[in-house]
Amino acid sequence: MRVLIRYGDDTAHCDVQESASVPSKIRIHVYPDGSVEIEAPPGKSADEIQRAVQKRARWVFSHLKAATAARALSLPREYVSGEAHFYLGRRYKLIVSSAPTAQSSVKLARGRLEVAVYSRDPAVVRRRLKQWYLDRAESYLAGRLSHWAAILPFLKAEPPLKLTSMSTQWGSCSPQGAIHLNPALVKAPRHCIDYVIVHEACHLVEHNHSRRFYDLLNRHMPGWRAAKTELDGLAEMLLVE
Ligand SMILES: [Zn+2]
Incomplete structure (x- = not known):
């Protein structure tokens, strides 16, 4: 019926x-x-x-x-003015303008993500923005990892950070003890980023999702569940390019 x-x-x-x-x-x-x-x-x-x-x-x-x-x-972004793009959990309106190659720039200002490039061709805008996200991810995620490495008592030294694009995952850790983070994570809210970092840091000592792993995570980030739920809800939106 x-x-x-x-x-x-x-x-x-x-x-x-x-x-x-x-x-x-x-x-x-x-x-x-x-x-x-x-x-x-x-x-x-x-x-x-x-x-x-x-x-x-x-x-x-x-x-x-x-x-x-x-x-x-x-939906996949079209890289045209007016479109919504995300950075640290906030939504920005993309504004594309023309600029000579040497003066290409990306700026965040009053809710706008302003991209000035030599051509408004979406492929050009996309490449420039991708580079910007990667630069931001490098500095922001490294800063947060240093912050947590100083706090988490089970980390003897700051683990090396590798940025790795992944289509369905925010992070992982390697047997050699490096933490891999998806550069797209820099689009997520700050507390969600911290959750992924602490989750992966816990895996450096507890490799599986065992009871001991969750004990460790609960001890060092009691509010992780809410952050995970929020991030899961945003994943589709933040992982699309
Ligand atoms: Zn895990």
């Missing part, structure tokens, strides 16, 4: 599933792909369901709008 709901000029088709586990109320789910699913107790008519869902149209469409915005942020 499908029902149609309206809100202003917007309409949405909703798939209805009969579900015996739903005691009496109708449940509505809005999924990240923009689909809407309704769980209704058996025996409700299409009319009854339609009326019940229509009453929550405002809620449905506000969630649909949020899902559309989140999807747009997870």
